[in-house]
Amino acid sequence: MTMWIPNLEAFPGPRYQALATAIETAIQTGELPVGAKLPPQRNLAWKLGVTVGTVSRGYMLAEQKGLLSGEVGRGTFVKPYDGLSGNTGFRSEIVAPLGEIPRLGTPGVIELSRNEPSLPDFEDIMRSSLQRLSMRGGLQNLLGYSRTLGDPAHRAAAAAWIGRVGLSVTPEQVIATAGAQQALAIVMTAMTMPNEVMLVESLTYGGVHENAQQRPIRLEAVAMDDEGMRPDALAEAARRTGSRLVLIQPTIHNPTTVMMTAERRAAIIAVARKHDLTIIEDDVYGFLMQDRPLPIAALAPERTIYITSASKCMAPGLRVGWIAAPPVLVERFADALHAVAVNNPRLNQEIVRQWIEDGTADMLVNRLREEAAIRNAIAAEVFDGLTMRSHPASLHCYLELPNPWRPNEFTNQALGQGVRIASCTSFLLDSRPNPPPWVRVSLAPSPDRSEVADGLRRLRSLIERGPEARHAVV
Structure with missing residues (x-):
């Protein structure tokens, strides 16, 4: 059998962790079948250009996951992987790749109604x-x-x-x-x-x-x-x-x-x-x-x-x-x-x-402060000439609508333009017939600044266009 040599560059993390992940992947794909003998640690270390200690730690981590068993004098072997074997009780359908986790939202709608922070590198974090x-x-x-x-x-x-x-x-x-x-x-x-x-x-x-x-x-x-x-x-x-x-x-x-x-x-x-x-x-x-x-x-x-x-x-x-x-x-x-x-x-x-x-929390706060300031600056530019309340550290702005707009009417027509925002009526304690003409626009739900900017420009265009005319029913 040809000696199994993984490509550690294809897997994230320290070398020993990448080796353990490579072993797990090779078992899942059948490249390393049940009973297969892994290369001796010294030989694999030489082939990979790492220390014997790195290979030893990688094998040990894979063994702790229930993937391998070591036999003194014989070597290291792939254990049966039927979902109930080993120490972990892993089920194969759980560890198999399931595809990308989807982003929640409504297709075709820019979500600017939720105050949730987002950064482009959340994935890596x-x-x-x-x-x-x-x-x-x-x-x-x-x-x-x-x-x-x-x-x-x-x-x-x-x-x-x-x-x-x-x-x-x-x-x-x-x-x-x-x-x-x-x-x-x-x-x-x-x-x-x-x-x-x-x-x-x-x-x-x-x-x-x-x-x-x-x-x-x-x-x-x-x-x-x-x-x-x-x-x-x-x-x-x-x-x-x-x-x-x-x-x-x-x-x-x-x-x-x-x-x-x-x-x-x-x-x-x-x-x-x-x-x-x-x-x-x-x-x-x-x-x-x-x-x-x-x-x-x-x-x-x-x-x-x-x-x-x-x-x-x-x-x-x-x-x-x-x-x-x-x-x-x-x-x-x-x-x-x-x-x-x-x-x-x-x-x-x-x-x-x-x-x-x-220190990750401090890093996230600093990044979110920087991102909030950038997005508030984008909103200030797009809504220039309008009355807008904001703060450089805020995840949203509060926008006053010019006459004759009403907040619920504007919110509904904005959704028709593919942008979801929040009317001030969501924050009032009463159901007054003439609520103040304000809407809340969230600036952070999307990691993509250009998407947020697009949504803000659509809102500005809608404001300038004015409400759709109401026709009497006869």
Whole structure:
């Protein structure tokens, strides 16, 4: 039999890992049939131009996967690979190539309605991360139940990550969640009674509405200005409703992109203390800002529940979020989380922990900041002459439509032009007949800047063309 010599350049990763992958591929394709003897390690090392140690590690990794068996004095052989043999119990239809994982979306539609970050090199980042994870021992432990509050190592990594925005918390204050949406649901469940009133900004994102309907609780809109929620309006609403809870997005507000100044944050805290309000601070966009005011939770830790996630600063599909709470509330949140989910997947939390500790998370944040600034500049150029609210670190802009456009009408006609955006009515608490003429345009869902720019130009063209004429029915 001709000596089997793989092409290691065809496989990613370190040489020993590439060798193990080459062995697995050759077994799958039949190039190395069951019972085949692999080349002696010294001979293969000479042929490949690597050290004997590299070949030894590659063989050992393949053996750990259940692909090979070594027999003293005879050599290394391919083991039976019928899906039930070996130590791993791999099924052949699972390890066989399944083709490219599809990108979700509607064919022919440019998606500018979702605030999700995207980078051209996410593919390489994810591949490298999974390869590094696959080389670690104890992977089977990630498939078991986690602790309700999260693994201690995951909570410690999250506490360190949250510290980057100026909020110092202990790992014991952190609750691991499946994203900020679940975090908000847990907080609402634990902190309210059915039909209780919660105060929110007059414009707030759909997840707040949906969670309120599920509880159910009543949302009371508090007026905003160019710095976010107004302290005088908050005080009036607290007196009138008797509410004990207020939800605030002080950093890159969704949808308006408003930034609450340090002075405004202090004024909001003063009102909360006077009226004994507990503050829920939604800070999912906070990591995208390099120079930012301190979180409200850092200024009023005794009465602030801090919510953030990896969705806007790393990757939304991992569904990893966190609550950082005053110690007295942690067990209450644990009970609420256990009731709805028992715990959350360890695998996703472990990927994010790895990213935080190996520097990938910091790299992603820096890249996303740069990308957000570029895309906001593109939007500013395309929408020049129109009224647009934005922030260089924001994943979206908030665009005012000129007369006679109405937001729902524009959103519907934009979809007809192949662009999906969000009307301001998705963020209002009421169904007023004449909503303000604003739409939210997300700038980051596609890794392709040219696709985003194309969508923005279609919107500009539609604005200039004006609404389609309505014809009377006779």
